[in-house]
Amino acid sequence: MIAAVSEADRELLLRLTADRALETLDEAEEWVRERGLVTLLPSTSLPSLFVACHEKPYREGARGFGAWPKTKWWWGGALEGRGLTYAKLLRGTGVFLSDEVAALADPLCREELARAEAGEHGDDARALLAHLAETGPSLVDELGDELGLTRERLRRVRRRLEPLGVVVATSARIEGRGGGHRHASELRRWDQLRPAPSSGRSLPELVAAGVRAAVVAPEREVRAWFSWRADEELIDGLVGEGRLTRPRSGLVAWAG
Numbered sequence: 001m002i003a004a005v006s007e008a009d010r011e012l013l014l015r016l017t018a019d020r021a022l023e024t025l026d027e028a029e030e031w032v033r034e035r036g037l038v039t040l041l042p043s044t045s046l047p048s049l050f051v052a053c054h055e056k057p058y059r060e061g062a063r064g065f066g067a068w069p070k071t072k073w074w075w076g077g078a079l080e081g082r083g084l085t086y087a088k089l090l091r092g093t094g095v096f097l098s099d100e101v102a103a104l105a106d107p108l109c110r111e112e113l114a115r116a117e118a119g120e121h122g123d124d125a126r127a128l129l130a131h132l133a134e135t136g137p138s139l140v141d142e143l144g145d146e147l148g149l150t151r152e153r154l155r156r157v158r159r160r161l162e163p164l165g166v167v168v169a170t171s172a173r174i175e176g177r178g179g180g181h182r183h184a185s186e187l188r189r190w191d192q193l194r195p196a197p198s199s200g201r202s203l204p205e206l207v208a209a210g211v212r213a214a215v216v217a218p219e220r221e222v223r224a225w226f227s228w229r230a231d232e233e234l235i236d237g238l239v240g241e242g243r244l245t246r247p248r249s250g251l252v253a254w255a256g
Helices: 004-013 027-034 049-053 075-081 099-117 123-135 140-147 150-165 203-214 218-221 234-239
Strands: 084-091 094-097 167-175 179-189 217-220 251-254
Touching: 004 099, 004 123, 004 179, 004 217, 027 049, 075 167, 075 203, 084 099, 084 150, 084 167, 084 203, 094 099, 094 167, 094 203, 099 150, 123 140, 123 167, 123 179, 140 150, 140 179, 150 167, 179 218, 203 217, 203 218, 203 234, 203 251, 218 251
Parallel strands: none
Antiparallel strands: 084 094, 167 179, 217 251
């Protein structure tokens, strides 16, 4: 078990009890921005938006979308619409980033973008980035035809680039000519998502922000959270600086 004070703090801050359930989208946005890193579904020790909703699923026993909250399933897309970054930086799993945390990830993502433009992730990746630089953000449904790529080749490129933040998929609302609309996925380069570059130590800062968001977490998990693995020396450095603590063997916690 986690130390009592850390467990109590975690329960409160991550809204793990029903009496702390998120009730409105405004409240959810404020909470996500305050925590800094929040997943949609529960996947790690990081906070989860749907866990914090404490709402029954759309269909009991269902998998996939049917397991999402019955009335708040749309909150993830709505938070993107409010300017929160949602990127697959958890080794391919999506996570909401506050503006401050996105700035911490920025140098890492720009470094990977430069590597991809140099061809280190293959010709298809380089072609995709050149196309996006020329045309701007593009609908995923149309990119295959525009680049002459099969769906599988485009999927492979995305699986390689999205976990590194090189490209980010965002939701787009497409208005129909005869009324109505449809929702689609739009792909953009990281530097189109965040035109102004940031600076800093980046990975240590990102790891520290993750532990702050989670309050306390297994150290082995923390080291493998992001697409850029944190080694023991990095964690030791954050502990030595007094930013993280080791409440007991195998755990790291936010020191405040």
